[in-house]
Amino acid sequence: MNEEQQQAFEDLIYSYVGKVVCQRMPAKDAVNEPMIRHWAEAIGDNNPAYSDPQWAADSQRGKMIAPPAMMYSWGQEGFPVVAQGRTPDAQSELVERFNENGFFGTLGTNVKQEYFKEVGIGDTVYMEMVVDNISEQKATGRGIGYFFETLATFSDQHGDPIGTQRFRVLKFIPPAEQAAASSSDNDEALEVPTRIASPRGHDNKWWWDACDEGKVLIQRCKNCQTLRHPPRPMCGECQSMEWDSIESTLAGEVLSFTELHHPKIPGYQYPLVCAVIKLAEGTNLVANVVGCEPEAVHIGMQLQGKVEQIDAKTMLPQFYPA
Amino acid sequence: MVANIKDKAVIVGVGNTEFSKNSGVSELSLAVQAIKTALDDAGLTPADVDGMATFTMDTSDEIEVARALGVGNMSFYGRAHYGGGAATSTLHQATMAVATGMAETVVCYRALNGRSGHRFSGGVSGDITTADAIHWGWYMPYGLLTPASWVGMFTQRWMHNTGIGKDALYEVAKSARDYGANNPAAFFHGQTFDRAEYDAQRMISTPLQLFDCCQESDGGSAVIVTTPERARDLKQPGVAIRGVAQCAAKDQEQMTSFYRDEFAAIPEMEIAASDAYAQSGLTAADIDAAVIYDAFSPIVLWQLEAWGFCGAGESGDFVKDGALRRDGRLPTNTHGGQLSEAYIHGVNGIVEATRLVRGTSVNQPDKTVNHALVTSGVGIPTGGAVLGKLDL
Numbered sequence: 001m002n003e004e005q006q007q008a009f010e011d012l013i014y015s016y017v018g019k020v021v022c023q024r025m026p027a028k029d030a031v032n033e034p035m036i037r038h039w040a041e042a043i044g045d046n047n048p049a050y051s052d053p054q055w056a057a058d059s060q061r062g063k064m065i066a067p068p069a070m071m072y073s074w075g076q077e078g079f080p081v082v083a084q085g086r087t088p089d090a091q092s093e094l095v096e097r098f099n100e101n102g103f104f105g106t107l108g109t110n111v112k113q114e115y116f117k118e119v120g121i122g123d124t125v126y127m128e129m130v131v132d133n134i135s136e137q138k139a140t141g142r143g144i145g146y147f148f149e150t151l152a153t154f155s156d157q158h159g160d161p162i163g164t165q166r167f168r169v170l171k172f173i174p175p176a177e178q179a180a181a182s183s184s185d186n187d188e189a190l191e192v193p194t195r196i197a198s199p200r201g202h203d204n205k206w207w208w209d210a211c212d213e214g215k216v217l218i219q220r221c222k223n224c225q226t227l228r229h230p231p232r233p234m235c236g237e238c239q240s241m242e243w244d245s246i247e248s249t250l251a252g253e254v255l256s257f258t259e260l261h262h263p264k265i266p267g268y269q270y271p272l273v274c275a276v277i278k279l280a281e282g283t284n285l286v287a288n289v290v291g292c293e294p295e296a297v298h299i300g301m302q303l304q305g306k307v308e309q310i311d312a313k314t315m316l317p318q319f320y321p322a
Numbered sequence: 323m324v325a326n327i328k329d330k331a332v333i334v335g336v337g338n339t340e341f342s343k344n345s346g347v348s349e350l351s352l353a354v355q356a357i358k359t360a361l362d363d364a365g366l367t368p369a370d371v372d373g374m375a376t377f378t379m380d381t382s383d384e385i386e387v388a389r390a391l392g393v394g395n396m397s398f399y400g401r402a403h404y405g406g407g408a409a410t411s412t413l414h415q416a417t418m419a420v421a422t423g424m425a426e427t428v429v430c431y432r433a434l435n436g437r438s439g440h441r442f443s444g445g446v447s448g449d450i451t452t453a454d455a456i457h458w459g460w461y462m463p464y465g466l467l468t469p470a471s472w473v474g475m476f477t478q479r480w481m482h483n484t485g486i487g488k489d490a491l492y493e494v495a496k497s498a499r500d501y502g503a504n505n506p507a508a509f510f511h512g513q514t515f516d517r518a519e520y521d522a523q524r525m526i527s528t529p530l531q532l533f534d535c536c537q538e539s540d541g542g543s544a545v546i547v548t549t550p551e552r553a554r555d556l557k558q559p560g561v562a563i564r565g566v567a568q569c570a571a572k573d574q575e576q577m578t579s580f581y582r583d584e585f586a587a588i589p590e591m592e593i594a595a596s597d598a599y600a601q602s603g604l605t606a607a608d609i610d611a612a613v614i615y616d617a618f619s620p621i622v623l624w625q626l627e628a629w630g631f632c633g634a635g636e637s638g639d640f641v642k643d644g645a646l647r648r649d650g651r652l653p654t655n656t657h658g659g660q661l662s663e664a665y666i667h668g669v670n671g672i673v674e675a676t677r678l679v680r681g682t683s684v685n686q687p688d689k690t691v692n693h694a695l696v697t698s699g700v701g702i703p704t705g706g707a708v709l710g711k712l713d714l
């Protein structure tokens with residue numbers, strides 16, 4: 001998806017925020033003893049408030065109540081949905097929009113209920129539901145995706161609020177599809193996202209080509225011998241355009257560092273520490289510090305680097321505690 | 323040589339759009355709304371405008387802005403590069419045009435859907451091969467590709483060198499938030515935080531946590547600059563540009579100047595400060611209040627040192643003594659800053675600095691503000707401007 005397509009897609013999905021999934025509807029059956037008993041048995045909840053009419057009558061409440069967590073169950077449809085399918089609603093349409101755009105993956109991430117009032121035998125539970133919010137695009141462990149949340153609101157026959165339920169779902173591009181979706185040319189689709197590579201032009205291609213072969217080079221002015229990094233076409237000291245290079249031993253020292261926490265970018269492995277490293281040759285290089293806990297990295301730390309294969313497409317210098 | 327520009331250009335109108343996380347309109351729409359508000363503030367019409375200055379990053383072309391607004395013929399249009407480093411460079415452009423007679427009335431503007439559109443926190447990527455993209459290529463493969471990560475790298479070393487700790491960063495963020503909480507236009511209006519809440523925010527890139535980082539905002543800001551003669555006939559008291567400077571210092575990279583002998587430093591801002599003071603004939607002692615670019619909390623501290631409000635390494639104690647507060651030595655970011663009002667790339671800061679000199683900030687200090695400083699971003703070629711009452 002390019003930026004414009006993503007914008008259009010987000011405009012589309014965000015238009016679902018606030019849409020009604022179902023109007024306020026009564027459950028088919030009033031709150032009743034047999035359903036409470038089935039539910040309590042299935043959950044393994046032996047609370048006599050849900051199962052023993054005599055105990056319940058003598059209790060502070062004076063009557064049997066339904067477990068608050070059953071709130072959502074009263075309005076659930078069973079066999080008809082399985083047999084005939086669900087009537088399309090705003091939620092199913094939204095899911096379809098995600099699927100059409102490659103966000104096939106579905107993961108229910110959490111349910112959050114709030115309770116305001118208890119219901120007892122004979123009460124009727126009403127439910128209404130809206131699409132409450134959709135997150136910005138997130139890079140999750142499962143892949144790139146969006147969280148959407150529905151908000152169901154429950155009330156009784158008097159219109160008194162009983163509670164709410166928020167259900168959060170991640171719709172994501174499963175990793176194999178993700179690489180295909182981001183591949184803009186006819187390259188074979190990658191299985192796994194890789195690190196973002198440097199573009200290679202006249203002034204830096206030689207450096208990255210050497211890195212691919214396991215070497216870190218430092219550009220050197222042929223005229224005045226000044227080392228320079230990052231590479232540039234002219235020597236700032238003597239204006240010579242003649243240059244060669246030396247190979248770094250990759251012995252170095254941490255001048256500064258930062259541990260990247262947020263955002264986490266697909267293709268990168270976390271924890272991830274970047275450092276400005278003073279090489280023994282005298283030039284500075286930014287690279288990753290690996291091989292120790294991020295908390296152990298400190299200014300002045302001595303390092304030894306080596307060029308390693310990071311992923312299918314990436315060779316980079318990585319520095320270890322010396 | 324000191325540039326001869328003192329009091330030759332005057333801010334006569336300022337305007338902001340509403341700030342939000344989802345404007346629902348184009349960046350062009352935000353730009354023209356902000357400019358129209360600034361023209362109304364000045365008592366001018368679009369037909370009075372004959373020049374424009376904005377950022378190279380701005381997506382609203384001058385001629386599109388002109389057609390939408392109804393501006394006629396223009397004799398000047400200049401842009402400044404380097405992201406937030408261009409904030410006061412728009413004034414720099416406008417001042418040069420007005421002082422030389424290239425234009426009489428120049429609009430400086432910046433408008434962005436920084437939250438609902440392109441977000442800087444998403445970082446850079448390497449799709450096009452330019453010198454700039456090759457520059458980012460030295461950092462992207464390692465994951466160092468967001469503004470917070472670049473500033474985190476400088477901050478870690480600066481804290482190590484100076485011994486200044488998070489309590490100073492907290493005071494920068496907290497004072498901005500307290501101002502913003504009292505500013506109805508600020509995104510964080512009515513919402514302050516305490517130390518425990520600050521400490522509890524998630525880490526973004528060490529040592530920067532969420533409240534050390536500015537917002538991403540949708541909105542626009544505009545500033546109208548004209549000649550002192552014209553300014554005296556207009557609605558608002560004129561706010562003169564006493565000095566305005568920009569600087570790209572030796573061995574500068576865009577946000578990644580990691581190759582200097584001591585890279586935890588901002589020589590470009592020190593040089594711009596010295597130039598702006600020289601133009602104005604003023605010193606830090608003459609500055610009564612400030613709007614200091616605050617994309618991240620630590621960069622305010624570095625700039626306080628660069629502009630000479632305290633010595634090198636003393637900014638921590640300076641802010642902890644309450645200097646940034648309304649009754650302090652240098653009330654700073656009284657609109658809430660970009661940390662708490664909105665991130666309009668520093669141009670909302672020029673609006674606020676103008677209001678401070680007019681005496682109309684929502685958090686106006688009790689003392690008289692004859693001179694206010696406003697600065698541009700840090701880590702890039704940058705600059706700042708010293709503003710003062712036109713007829714003091």
Ligand SMILES: [Zn+2]
Pocket residue numbers: 221222223224225226235236237238239240
């Ligand atoms: Zn040379």
